[in-house]
Amino acid sequence: xxxxxxxxxxxxSLTQALPSTLEQRxxxxxxxxxxxxxxxxxxxxxxxxxxFVYIKATEGTTYQNPSFSSQYSGATSVALVRGxxxxxxxxxxxxxxxxxxxxxxxxxxxxxxxxxxxxxxLEYAPSGNTCYGxxxxxxxxxxxxxxxxxxxxxxxxxxxxxxxDWWKTCTGNSAAFGATNPLFIARYASAVGTLPAGWNYHTxxxxxxxxxxxxxxxxxxxxxxxxxxLASG
Ligand SMILES: *[C@@H]1O[C@H](CO)[C@@H](O)[C@H](O)[C@H]1NC(C)=O
Numbered sequence: 001x002x003x004x005x006x007x008x009x010x011x012x013s014l015t016q017a018l019p020s021t022l023e024q025r026x027x028x029x030x031x032x033x034x035x036x037x038x039x040x041x042x043x044x045x046x047x048x049x050x051x052f053v054y055i056k057a058t059e060g061t062t063y064q065n066p067s068f069s070s071q072y073s074g075a076t077s078v079a080l081v082r083g084x085x086x087x088x089x090x091x092x093x094x095x096x097x098x099x100x101x102x103x104x105x106x107x108x109x110x111x112x113x114x115x116x117x118x119x120x121x122l123e124y125a126p127s128g129n130t131c132y133g134x135x136x137x138x139x140x141x142x143x144x145x146x147x148x149x150x151x152x153x154x155x156x157x158x159x160x161x162x163x164x165d166w167w168k169t170c171t172g173n174s175a176a177f178g179a180t181n182p183l184f185i186a187r188y189a190s191a192v193g194t195l196p197a198g199w200n201y202h203t204x205x206x207x208x209x210x211x212x213x214x215x216x217x218x219x220x221x222x223x224x225x226x227x228x229x230l231a232s233g
Pocket of ligand 1: 041042043044047
């Protein structure tokens with residue numbers, strides 16, 4: 001008993017002595033970037049307080065972000081926790097086909113403690129085609145197909161990025177993913193607001209599309225230990 005108490009006491013005093021403890025309790029900030037940010041000064045991103053980044057890898061089964069590799073290695077060089085994301089094109093091919101394409105072009109996951117599970121970016125098409133012509137039931141099946149394929153290959157369920165509006169409109173506010181897939185909620189406001197059905201809390205929040213970092217401004221809903229746990233699986 002005595003040694004354990006002594007260790008606990010010394011850990012406590014060590015913890016109290018570390019100025020970084022307060023920072024670690026704060027919600028880690030991060031960013032997400034795409035081909036629109038080809039030249040990022042990663043030292044500056046790090047110096048401005050980022051802990052994580054999601055980097056666009058693929059879209060549909062035909063598009064790869066030409067800057068993905070340089071962005072990924074840049075983020076790695078400054079020790080950010082990082083992962084890839086896939087922009088869903090549910091009208092062009094199956095969820096399985098797009099998950100496979102994503103996995104083959106940067107979206108993979110490994111248990112190295114610094115790779116975030118891949119993220120599925122679900123939002124309205126740039127052309128404005130509401131829900132890609134899919135019914136809510138067909139959209140839920142598409143997301144399920146993508147998610148199951150990703151999970152079968154990596155052992156992780158992909159993070160689902162969406163807005164509450166998109167999820168309500170395009171999935172009929174399905175509650176089918178809240179128990180398995182972490183939520184990356186997008187809402188440019190001072191609070192996350194009402195979440196899509198199935199989720200009691202969010203894991204990431206994209207709160208602005210510009211700010212101190214290049215690309216979109218994000219925050220992790222937890223502490224640094226929680227962020228690393230998400231990366232570790
Ligand atoms: C990148 O940012 C760092 C830190 O802010 C700065 O010292 C450096 O000059 C920048 N590098 C370039 C190439 O702009």
